[in-house]
Amino acid sequence: MGLAKTEMFTDEQNEIAIFAKVFGHPARVSILQHLFKIKSCVCGDLVSEIGLAQPTISQHLKELKYLGLIKGNVEGTRVCYCINVENWTKMKETMLQFINQEVSKTEDCC
Amino acid sequence: MGLAKTEMFTDEQNEIAIFAKVFGHPARVSILQHLFKIKSCVCGDLVSEIGLAQPTISQHLKELKYLGLIKGNVEGTRVCYCINVENWTKMKETMLQFINQEVSKTEDCC
DNA sequence: CTTATTCATCGTAATATTGCAATGAACTAA
DNA sequence: TTAGTTCATTGCAATATTACGATGAATAAG
Numbered sequence: 001m002g003l004a005k006t007e008m009f010t011d012e013q014n015e016i017a018i019f020a021k022v023f024g025h026p027a028r029v030s031i032l033q034h035l036f037k038i039k040s041c042v043c044g045d046l047v048s049e050i051g052l053a054q055p056t057i058s059q060h061l062k063e064l065k066y067l068g069l070i071k072g073n074v075e076g077t078r079v080c081y082c083i084n085v086e087n088w089t090k091m092k093e094t095m096l097q098f099i100n101q102e103v104s105k106t107e108d109c110c
Numbered sequence: 111m112g113l114a115k116t117e118m119f120t121d122e123q124n125e126i127a128i129f130a131k132v133f134g135h136p137a138r139v140s141i142l143q144h145l146f147k148i149k150s151c152v153c154g155d156l157v158s159e160i161g162l163a164q165p166t167i168s169q170h171l172k173e174l175k176y177l178g179l180i181k182g183n184v185e186g187t188r189v190c191y192c193i194n195v196e197n198w199t200k201m202k203e204t205m206l207q208f209i210n211q212e213v214s215k216t217e218d219c220c
Numbered sequence: 221c222t223t224a225t226t227c228a229t230c231g232t233a234a235t236a237t238t239g240c241a242a243t244g245a246a247c248t249a250a
Numbered sequence: 251t252t253a254g255t256t257c258a259t260t261g262c263a264a265t266a267t268t269a270c271g272a273t274g275a276a277t278a279a280g
């Protein structure tokens with residue numbers, strides 16, 4: 001199949017999985033870290049920063065953009081990407097709630 | 111390919127991606143939420159709780175166990191799973207550092 | 221207009237993931 | 251022993267992901 005049966009899970013569970021999935025590749029992690037750290041908005045320098053081919057980077061950027069985590073701005077022949085802070089904050093809340101779960105302290109059988 | 115070029119990324123970036131990937135499926139998110147919430151340690155009830163076939167759940171559990179996020183304990187014919195709190199905490203620190211990144215406030219071109 | 225630059229898209233190959241039926245292994249109950 | 255229960259593993263089909271060469275679209279430079 002290779003296809004997740006999303007209909008049997010809650011919206012929240014699917015949302016967490018979708019966000020997590022996009023972080024599930026080191027190139028996208030790297031792109032996001034760059035966009036956070038770099039002084040001005042980085043454009044296609046991502047291709048030289050990271051070692052992957054230009055179409056590959058472009059594809060990863062597309063996925064990040066599709067989820068709304070980054071914004072792109074055309075500037076002549078270049079495209080300037082940066083974090084979509086508002087959406088990142090929303091994602092953050094969802095993910096933090098999942099990651100920060102506390103174990104209900106009862107009998108531990110393991 | 112379908113194969114990430116991990117050698118061109120830092121250990122940290124790869125680690126984040128590996129953890130994120132395991133959260134990238136709603137079934138695994140659901141399993142973890144169950145293990146966090148349930149009063150006593152859950153065993154194979156996960157199969158009836160979630161709607162997937164037993165081999166499918168078993169496979170997801172295997173991945174979670176491989177990353178050390180859960181522990182399994184054999185009890186007769188049943189197996190009791192629960193969160194590996196120590197490893198979960200470690201994962202948490204890594205992921206939080208990534209998710210909590212602050213945008214360096216400079217010119218925003220987007 | 222011509223050429224170069226930058227980036228997106230298309231097409232494709234290699235590999236990974238998901239899901240389940242069938243089966244096996246380990247234990248329990250009778 | 252025999253039969254039932256529970257879970258892991260195997261094998262396979264369907265689909266998704268990753269990576270990149272080739273190409274196209276848009277703009278800039280000459």
